[in-house]
Amino acid sequence: xxxxxxxxxxxxxxxxxxxxxxxxxxxxxxxxxxxxxxxxxxxxxxxxxxxxxxxxxxxxxxxxxxxxxxxxxxxxxxxxxxxxxxxxxxxxxxxxxxxxxxxxxxxxxxxxxxxxxxxxxxxxxxxxxxxxxxxxxxxxxxxxxxxxxxxxxxxxxxxxxxxxxxxxxxxxxxxxxxxxxxxxxxxxxxxxxxxxxxxxxxxxxxxxxxxxxxxxxxxxxxxxxxxxxxxxxxxxxxxxxxxxxxxxxxxxxxxxxxxxxxxxxxxxxxxxxxxxxxxxxxxxxxxxxxxxxxxxxxxxxxxxxxxxxxxxxxxxxxxxxxxxxxxxxxxxxxxxxxxxxxxxxxxxxxxxxxxxxxxxxxxxxxxxxxxxxxxxxxxxxxxxxxxxxxxxxxxxxxxxxxxxxxxxxxxxxxxxxxxxxxxxxxxxxxxxxxxxxxxxxxxxxxxxxxxxxxxxx
Ligand code: GAP
Numbered sequence: 001x002x003x004x005x006x007x008x009x010x011x012x013x014x015x016x017x018x019x020x021x022x023x024x025x026x027x028x029x030x031x032x033x034x035x036x037x038x039x040x041x042x043x044x045x046x047x048x049x050x051x052x053x054x055x056x057x058x059x060x061x062x063x064x065x066x067x068x069x070x071x072x073x074x075x076x077x078x079x080x081x082x083x084x085x086x087x088x089x090x091x092x093x094x095x096x097x098x099x100x101x102x103x104x105x106x107x108x109x110x111x112x113x114x115x116x117x118x119x120x121x122x123x124x125x126x127x128x129x130x131x132x133x134x135x136x137x138x139x140x141x142x143x144x145x146x147x148x149x150x151x152x153x154x155x156x157x158x159x160x161x162x163x164x165x166x167x168x169x170x171x172x173x174x175x176x177x178x179x180x181x182x183x184x185x186x187x188x189x190x191x192x193x194x195x196x197x198x199x200x201x202x203x204x205x206x207x208x209x210x211x212x213x214x215x216x217x218x219x220x221x222x223x224x225x226x227x228x229x230x231x232x233x234x235x236x237x238x239x240x241x242x243x244x245x246x247x248x249x250x251x252x253x254x255x256x257x258x259x260x261x262x263x264x265x266x267x268x269x270x271x272x273x274x275x276x277x278x279x280x281x282x283x284x285x286x287x288x289x290x291x292x293x294x295x296x297x298x299x300x301x302x303x304x305x306x307x308x309x310x311x312x313x314x315x316x317x318x319x320x321x322x323x324x325x326x327x328x329x330x331x332x333x334x335x336x337x338x339x340x341x342x343x344x345x346x347x348x349x350x351x352x353x354x355x356x357x358x359x360x361x362x363x364x365x366x367x368x369x370x371x372x373x374x375x376x377x378x379x380x381x382x383x384x385x386x387x388x389x390x391x392x393x394x395x396x397x398x399x400x401x402x403x404x405x406x407x408x409x410x411x412x413x414x415x416x417x418x419x420x421x422x423x424x425x426x427x428x429x430x431x432x433x434x435x436x437x438x439x440x441x442x443x444x445x446x447x448x449x450x451x452x453x454x455x456x457x
Contacts, residue, residue, distance in 0.1 A: 006256045009329055010185055012344065016406050018042065018329070018354075019186060031182025031190035038406050039325070041354035041387055043193075046224065046324050047172050049351060050195045053220055054170040061168035061197060062161055066149020068174055069130065069140045076285050077275045078148050080125060080141075083243040087119035088180055099180040126176045142176035147316060149173075150198045151272040154299045165301060165312055166209065168199040172321070184257050186322040193321035198314050200301070203270065206246070206313035210267045214249050217265055217317045221251060224324070225349040226331050230254040234261070244271040251319075253327045262327055263319035270311040273299040277311065328352060332407060338436075346407030347434055350457035355408040356386040357450065362415040364394030373414040376428070376446065380412075383447060385454050400431065409433045410453065418443065 013019040018039035022032030035043055055063045075081050087100035093113035100119035107114055126142040143149065150157075150169045157169055172195045182188045201209045214233070221231060236248040246269040253262040275283060277298045300309035332348040350356070357380055361373040370392060377390040389408075391399045396413065403411050413429040421427065427440040430449070441449050 006185055009256070009326075009333060012333065012346075012405060013039070013185075013329070016402070018406075019325075022191075031179055031188070033186050033189060033191075033322070038354040042328070042348075042352060043321060043325055045352045045354070045386065046328065047193075047195060047321060049224065050220070050319070051170070051172065053223075054168070054195075054197055058168075060163075060166065061170050061199075062157055062163070064150055064153065064157065064169050064171045065173065066143075066146060066153065066171065068143055068176075069128070070143045070148060071140060072137075073280070074148050074152055074276075075125065075141050075144075076280070077278070077283060078151070078272060079243045079275065080144055080148075081123070084125055084144055085121035085123050086180055088122035089119050090117045091115065092117065097180060102181055122178075122180060124177045124179065126178055143173075144177050145175050145318070146171045146173045146194050146196055147198060147268075147272070147318070150196075151276055151299065151314075154200075154273060155297060158301065165303075166199060166201040166205065168197050170195075170197040172196075184255070186326050187255060187257070187260065189322055194318055195321055195324075196316060196318035198268075198316050200312035200314055202303075203310065203313050206267050206269065206315060209315045210247060210249075210265065213315050213317050214251075214265050217263055217319070218251060221253075221262070221327075223349075224328055224352065225347075226253065226327055230327075230331065231262075232259060242266065244268045246271075253323075253330075255326065255330060262323050263317060265315070265317045268314040268316050270313050272314065273311050343401075343404055345404040345433060348407035350409040350454060353407045353409050354387065355389045355403065355406060356380075356454065357410040357412055358389045358391040358399065358403050358408050359412045359414065360391045360396060360399050361394075362396060362413055364392050366416075366419075369414060369416070369419055372419060376412065376414060376443065379447060380450055383451060385450070404433060407433065409457070410450070412446070 016038055017036035020034045020036055021028040022034050023029040054061050089098050089100045089103060091108035091111060091113055092115040094108060094111040096108060096110045098109065106116060108116060125144050127139045128142060129138055130140045131138060150171055173193065175192055175194050177190060179188055179190050182190055199209060199213065218231065222228060230253055232252040234250040234252050241248055246267040248264055248266040250261040251263040252259045277296060279296050301312050303310045328348060332346045334345050334347050336343045336345060359373045359377040361369040363369055374390055377388050380388045393399055400411060411431040418426050418428050424444065426443045428443060428446065429438050430441045431438045
């Protein structure tokens, strides 16, 4: 059965080294999490799968990596300074603060009082000072989305790659949102990572491209092991659209706390490239925050058919890495009855598994056995399929339990028989995580067995 409660997952994540509360030893920083040895592998594998599918397996998308610190003008022109807000209410009784649209029955979640203030807008961007002198105008923002770094570099990428429309620019990176009420583990956090891609098309070709990307992205999530019945779509009503969007469809996932957004696929029209191509006065902004912001770079594309400069439209699939990790964990978490006991197993897709194989010497106090296991581990590690672990705890039952819980697809046990057999016929036991079936495999054939396994999954 899949994870029914967030507690099951939080407990597993802590027990097995996936995710910890940020600044935990000082009482924790709300809405901030640290990824442990297993978590970082899972997160990296998910990001690598996204990058592979966006950049390497297509011929129309470039990669990018922009800075996190962002000039204030960028976020004025993008509209974030004015509109990246959530409605905030205060409880007059206990002084706690809540996001107005998350409050039920106009009641404070903490003390039960109904004496709440009227909602007021709260800007979610984090500010920081740049350079040694902090004055009113010297601040920069930590980016709230990675997209703006792509838009402001549109010309740089175009000029250095000679791309023709349609083409995309993909980026994965940290973003920061001062959420009023971070909650549900890593679902809503203040420091998050986003995988987003801006796909530039001719005006008029945007709606068809939008439809295509919605399908492409759904299929990608299915490839990561999410089941179709746990996924759904939500089309934003016009009144709920972000300030930049012409249309948005969310891919929703059935998390333990409900059906919630996993990825947004927006038609951003020509809003961003258009805004960054305008003078501040044209947007009603106060100009000159720092020097050298007077000139305007036209973020346009020379259309050779019409011989005119056009502002492309943008389709943007934007997925949260942390929410992706959470969805993959929710989907994979399984409790199975085995005899009289319950086995917890993470039935994660092998390409996402933190550990690709655990190599386990049957006894930890036999140096020759451990040396042979180490040799096998090293040879599998060299194949470059991800992390292979030498599990030298000497307790095979415990090792299997641990690797079931972290989702290791293959456990390879090196025993006395392996040691005693001649090298040409020496074999190991390979145990499959999902079926628990065990088979003997020749050490000489282990590399091809391993490669074959990962090529099929
Ligand atoms: N550039 C568009 C953009 O940022 P978004 O819908 O605000 O769009 C993209 O964010 C994705 O980032 C969301 O679909 C969600 O998966 C994730 N996300 C947004 N806010 C988050 C938060 N506070 N914590 C975790 N993930 C978040």
